Amino acid sequence: MTNPSLSGRAAIVGLGATEFSKNSGRTELRLAMEATLDALKDAGIDPSEVEGFSSYSVDKVPEYEIARLLGCKNVKFFSQIPHGGGAACAPVMHAAMAVATGVAKVVVVYRAMNERSWYRFGTGSYGFASTPIFENVNYGWYMPHGFHTPAAWVAMFAQRYMHTYGATSEDFGRIAVAVRDFAATNPAAFFYGKPITLEEHQASRWIAEPLHLLDCCQESDGAVAMVITSAERARDLKQKPVVIKGGAQGITEGQQIMTSYFRDDITGLPEMGVVAKELYAQSGLGPDAIQTAVIYDHFTPFVLPQLEEFGFAKRGEAKEFIRAGHHARGGKLPINTHGGQLGEAYIHGMNGVAEAVRQVRGTAVNQVAGVENVLVTAGTGVPTSGLILGTV
């Protein structure tokens, strides 16, 4: 092998999605199939050519059923990435690795969920039992106190971040306002035509102080799928190739799932720092080479330390970046131009990867001019992942 690096070896060549809603009215399997067939059609690749699959371990649609319905006969690679939304970017990375090593020539990645209408992550009731398996023991430190929602787990970090760096609820609100502005002009978004003001953000009710309602995304139904193949083949396909310039996962010291409260400092996201360092090393790019980014925004507060981990702002200074409006429409790094999970939909981050694909193709509804490279991040507070996608 002459090129051991992952960078530039594979490309996203097909993109498919269902509509996003609060009640899809059909099965998750059907959503997955609609998105997958849509993506293969977009790529101009026959379903029989699919040799691999990757998704989230929390996805409830198994790849073998998709393979069966597609009529695949030669599936040689399949993987699932754990830790909820932390998986958002990693399926593309795994697909790229499979393609780069020749293990599979065409890989489908997907996320399909009726997370809103069939089950919800934010209920506070998860049925952890008292048996000694690790997950029960781990959440046993939190559940008996009623400290049991993702919003609350994020809020604990946010409170300390605010205390340490002087960020305010208004700073979180400025993120929500900017992404809702993008959502307002995205017909695929929940909140199409429904921008908000900072005053509305501040007046919205408490969910878990210091988080207001408008700091939290809405839970959603929907599916997104993509097709990954070699960069070489991508040149001959229908769509403009979206090259995978970097793909990385990250776990670091003191890592837990949403509750890494026992590190010396809890104002950063050091696992995202691991991802950032690896993405920049693989791609040979730095923050200045990124024109737009999709920064995981299930809750607003974690957007700030992500901007810091990726070097768009110095430690503790993301609030100045936000107050200057650099993240908003027309800013120097518009983020979440689809409206983010706060504004478009919560498809566990894979709708963010889809937006990055559109930005590279030049087909986004809120297209940023001159896009060469787009950063995408996955779920925060958990073992996570990231991608840099770009033009050839």
Added chain:
Amino acid sequence: MRETKLAEQDWMTEVRAMVGREYGRVYAWDEVNAPMIRQWCEIMGVENPLYTDATYAATTEFGAIVAPPAMLQAWCLEGLHPNNYPPGSTTENPYEVLRLMEGQGYQSVVAVNSDLTFERYVKVGEKLYYTTRLDAVGEQKTTALGTGYFVTLIMSFFSEKPNGGEGGQDDKVGELLFRVFKFRPANAQPAAEAPKGDAAPAVPKIKRPKPGISDDTRFFWEGAAAGKLLIQRCKCCGTLRHPPGPVCTKCHSFEWDTVESGGTGSIYSFVVMHYPEVPPFDYPNPVGLIELDEGVRLIAGLVGVKRNEITIGQRVQVEFQAFDDGELTLPLFRPVAP
């Protein structure tokens, strides 16, 4: 318009797969006997001499005392001590399906039907047992109580043939259809206001979730129950650690003991939870990330605080509170003067 009837949630597949399952025998402690029949009749105010007067009973078509049919279930009850069934009884739990539903937030239960049917009278000296079948789990329904599922169990009662059942199958003597509604309360209040009907309301108080406890963490919870806040300590390098684990993160020694914390510390961060309101917690619910003076942190509820007056750095002191009749003891923290 698209058909929008919702497909069922995935976990219900597991529930549905359990329907039809048969659970093994639960035996009676004693064979059908005259003293128990007499006591039951006294308590229930039943004066039919067929059940208590051997002389009279001898003149009837039965030729001897029989048990009141309504006693059928009583023969196979566990007695004074819960879950204390006679030897040979199954250890399977016919109510396991209800546990699954609880895991999905359907915490409350109310009994709605208890229908006995009888095949024949049982006589003194017969040895009874029953088996249970999970007969049905209905479609999701919403009632005034809340949203949930009707779950039907059928217990079939048999009289065991002597000598290991030679001479054919055991006689079925009766059947009990028992139906409950397993639900999420319509309002988030603990379900104390279930209507009183003919069926006995059986609505348990919603309890705090219990922690998973392992060999690596048991000391903490036993300490809490004894009013002590214990911190795990590496016996090799002395590093204190929380949450506890089997091995030291610094030197990887598996040897550890514990030290008792002085119980004082400060608020390192905090949240005030408002929504969703999940029973049995009170809202707003303040929760702190406490940094103990020994240097480790833990998550704990805050007590004696005003929502708008909690600050990072506030000094706090542990206090232990028992919940759910002492089933769970938690360390909570209360502000103290600096």
